[in-house]
Amino acid sequence: MLETSRRWRREGDSVGLVPTMGALHAGHMSLVERACQDNTKVVVSVFVNPLQFGPAEDLDRYPATPQRDLDLLRSAGVAAVYMPSAETMYPAGATTRIQVHGVAEPLEGEARPGHFEGVATVVAKLFNAIEPDRAYFGQKDAQQAAVVKRLARDLDTGVEVCICPTVREADGLALSSRNAYLGPEERKAAASISAALRRAANSYGAGEHDLERLRREVLEVLEAEPLARVDYAALVDAETFRPPGTLAVLAVRIGKTRLIDNHDLAQPFPG
Amino acid sequence: MLETSRRWRREGDSVGLVPTMGALHAGHMSLVERACQDNTKVVVSVFVNPLQFGPAEDLDRYPATPQRDLDLLRSAGVAAVYMPSAETMYPAGATTRIQVHGVAEPLEGEARPGHFEGVATVVAKLFNAIEPDRAYFGQKDAQQAAVVKRLARDLDTGVEVCICPTVREADGLALSSRNAYLGPEERKAAASISAALRRAANSYGAGEHDLERLRREVLEVLEAEPLARVDYAALVDAETFRPPGTLAVLAVRIGKTRLIDNHDLAQPFPG
Numbered sequence: 001m002l003e004t005s006r007r008w009r010r011e012g013d014s015v016g017l018v019p020t021m022g023a024l025h026a027g028h029m030s031l032v033e034r035a036c037q038d039n040t041k042v043v044v045s046v047f048v049n050p051l052q053f054g055p056a057e058d059l060d061r062y063p064a065t066p067q068r069d070l071d072l073l074r075s076a077g078v079a080a081v082y083m084p085s086a087e088t089m090y091p092a093g094a095t096t097r098i099q100v101h102g103v104a105e106p107l108e109g110e111a112r113p114g115h116f117e118g119v120a121t122v123v124a125k126l127f128n129a130i131e132p133d134r135a136y137f138g139q140k141d142a143q144q145a146a147v148v149k150r151l152a153r154d155l156d157t158g159v160e161v162c163i164c165p166t167v168r169e170a171d172g173l174a175l176s177s178r179n180a181y182l183g184p185e186e187r188k189a190a191a192s193i194s195a196a197l198r199r200a201a202n203s204y205g206a207g208e209h210d211l212e213r214l215r216r217e218v219l220e221v222l223e224a225e226p227l228a229r230v231d232y233a234a235l236v237d238a239e240t241f242r243p244p245g246t247l248a249v250l251a252v253r254i255g256k257t258r259l260i261d262n263h264d265l266a267q268p269f270p271g
Numbered sequence: 272m273l274e275t276s277r278r279w280r281r282e283g284d285s286v287g288l289v290p291t292m293g294a295l296h297a298g299h300m301s302l303v304e305r306a307c308q309d310n311t312k313v314v315v316s317v318f319v320n321p322l323q324f325g326p327a328e329d330l331d332r333y334p335a336t337p338q339r340d341l342d343l344l345r346s347a348g349v350a351a352v353y354m355p356s357a358e359t360m361y362p363a364g365a366t367t368r369i370q371v372h373g374v375a376e377p378l379e380g381e382a383r384p385g386h387f388e389g390v391a392t393v394v395a396k397l398f399n400a401i402e403p404d405r406a407y408f409g410q411k412d413a414q415q416a417a418v419v420k421r422l423a424r425d426l427d428t429g430v431e432v433c434i435c436p437t438v439r440e441a442d443g444l445a446l447s448s449r450n451a452y453l454g455p456e457e458r459k460a461a462a463s464i465s466a467a468l469r470r471a472a473n474s475y476g477a478g479e480h481d482l483e484r485l486r487r488e489v490l491e492v493l494e495a496e497p498l499a500r501v502d503y504a505a506l507v508d509a510e511t512f513r514p515p516g517t518l519a520v521l522a523v524r525i526g527k528t529r530l531i532d533n534h535d536l537a538q539p540f541p542g
Contacts, residue, residue: 002429010281095373096391096425101366120367121426124395129427131402154367155392156400158273 001082005043005130008079013040017132017159019123022046023063023177024072027167031136032076034164041079043130050086052118063180082130089125097121100154104147106241107232107249108260116147123148127157135159140166140174142249142262143241165270166261172198172271174261181257189227190254193261194269196221196233197248201269204246211235211244214265218248229253238264272353276314276401279350284311288403288430290394293317294334294448295343298438302407303347305435312350314401321357323389334451353401360396368392371425375418377512378503378520379531387418394419398428406430411437411445413520413533414512436541437532443469443542445532452528460498461525464532465540467492467504468519472540475517482506482515485536489519500524509535 005015016039018031035042046069053059066083073081097117104116127135135152137145145163152161167175172194173187182190196218203217215235222228230252237245249262263269276286287310289302306313317340324330337354344352368388375387398406406423408416416434423432438446443465444458453461467489474488486506493499501523508516520533534540 002427006280009277093373093421094425096369096371096422099368099370101368102364103366125425125427128399128429150364151367154365154396156273156396158399 001043001080001129002131004080005041005132008041009131009133014134015039015130015132016042017126017130017135018042018044018078019126019135019137020044020046020069021048021062021177022069023065023180024069025167025175025177025179027138027140027175029072029076030167031138031164032073032078034162035134035136036077038134038162039132042077043080043082043132044073044078045082045084045126045130047082047084047089047122047126049089049118049122051090051121052115054112054114057112058178058181061181063177082126089122098124098151098155100147100150103143103150103239103241107234107236108143108251111231111251116144119144120147120151123151124155124157127152127159132159134162136162136164138166139163140176140261142238142247146239146241168194168271170271172269174259176259178257178259182254186227186254186257189225190257190259192222192225192228193250193252193254193259196250197261197263197265198269200248201263201265201267204265205268211246214248218250222250222252227254231258235265272314272351272400273402275351276312276403279312280402280404285405286310286401286403287313288397288401288406289313289315289349290397290406290408291315291317291340292319292333292448293340294336294451295340296438296446296448296450298409298411298446300343300347301438302409302435303344303349305433306405306407307348309405309433310403313348314351314353314403315344315349316353316355316397316401318353318355318360318393318397320360320389320393322361322392323386325383325385328383329449329452334448353397360393369395369422369426371418371421374414374421374510374512378505378507379414379522382502382522387415390415391418391422394422395426395428398423398430403430405433407433407435409437410434411447411532413509413518417510417512439465439542441542443540445530447530449528449530453525457498457525457528460496461528461530463493463496463499464521464523464525464530467521468532468534468536469540471519472534472536472538475536476539482517485519489521493521493523498525502529506536 016035098120171191287306369391
């Protein structure tokens with residue numbers, strides 16, 4: 001992969017990377033589209049990274065649609081798909097791990113110990129293996145995006161990290177490969193997550209800037225939905241992921257499925 | 272730096288990196304010489320990395336001879352010297368750290384908590400900032416060499432890590448920038464370190480393969496030197512740095528100066 005990427009750049013191409021765990025949806029494809037606009041060669045990595053899953057999490061049942069993914073990526077005109085095996089990425093004896101202190105510690109960092117260490121380690125490996133000019137991540141995983149930006153700067157990777165807007169269903173639900181876990185009733189209930197963000201953004205737009213009151217509005221919407229259980233709901237600064245701030249970040253369980261979403265309340269909610 | 276290095280490679284050059292903390296001696300220059308043989312462009316980094324020093328260590332008095340270093344490197348024909356400031360390497364808010372588990376944990380890892388995290392982090396940054404084809408390290412810092420090899424593989428850096436033989440004074444003392452700390456009596460006493468390795472290597476060559484007896488021989492030589500205090504003396508495997516093995520690794524205090532050295536007892540001691 002590195003040889004190919006270096007040959008491309010030697011020939012004057014620019015290289016964009018879209019890291020994914022497969023099970024591609026329109027959210028991923030919007031990253032691919034943006035990468036194709038910005039670069040002459042686009043590489044999409046498809047790798048369900050075991051290092052970023054906790055022992056009680058859904059690694060074993062994470063959705064996999066490899067043939068469909070390849071078809072989608074072929075149609076989108078990407079130059080290469082990088083699909084390493086777990087044994088290639090983590091051969092016996094591999095012991096190096098990357099930690100991003102600070103921004104990786106609260107919220108998802110607390111809820112999923114080891115998650116961001118897994119993300120940081122695999123992203124650094126992908127950056128080294130592909131040496132892209134730019135890499136694309138979704139705003140849907142806002143804290144991951146902040147962690148990757150920090151990592152890219154701190155380790156002198158020379159990679160420009162581009163964050164692209166969340167893609168949503170008609171009712172507002174943020175696209176996620178994990179939406180596939182939802183039953184029909186759960187799918188309806190999951191709309192409460194974006195509804196909560198929308199309600200708080202509307203209040204903010206109408207002049208309510210008290211962060212604790214905005215947070216309570218978010219919680220009220222979610223607590224009205226019997227199938228939803230709030231893991232966390234916080235209003236944080238978009239760089240540190242600590243309060244206070246206008247970035248509303250949510251982790252919510254709908255049945256057994258844990259979903260995350262976020263929105264900067266100082267911006268109108270889309271749609 | 273990255274732009275220059277990428278331009279060189281675009282033009283068909285190969286790039287060798289010799290990371291140093293300055294205060295250059297013949298040991299460093301042997302790495303530079305080897306790098307110049309293997310590559311068409313050689314970069315030497317000079318950076319006293321605060322991250323790899325403990326709070327009670329010698330960061331503030333680490334020897335610095337920048338003008339002499341530059342003169343030496345100019346004469347040696349290196350293509351670039353990379354001399355970042357501490358503020359460039361670790362700007363406010365930089366929080367990313369790299370840990371190499373396993374090989375970095377015993378011996379120096381125990382004696383100097385955080386040392387190898389500092390080494391791993393700065394080496395990854397240098398590899399990213401320069402993207403060398405090859406990087407050169409001395410066998411004198413044997414455990415560091417093993418940690419860097421592990422890191423280079425684990426993070427898919429594509430960098431070939433080349434380990435070069437220890438350069439020694441006439442009496443066997445391994446060259447080290449820290450030898451400058453030694454007073455005249457201490458300098459004489461420091462020869463006990465290599466003498467201990469030589470005696471055990473001679474015994475091994477004469478048929479003594481009992482590792483515990485070989486270790487006691489090493490200790491006997493050091494304990495006969497009143498100015499020497501043994502920090503550790505172990506016979507370890509050269510990949511894991513855990514016993515058993517024939518790599519004799521030593522950390523010894525001569526007065527206030529802590530020196531390390533090592534030798535594979537299965538090989539004749541040089542000189």
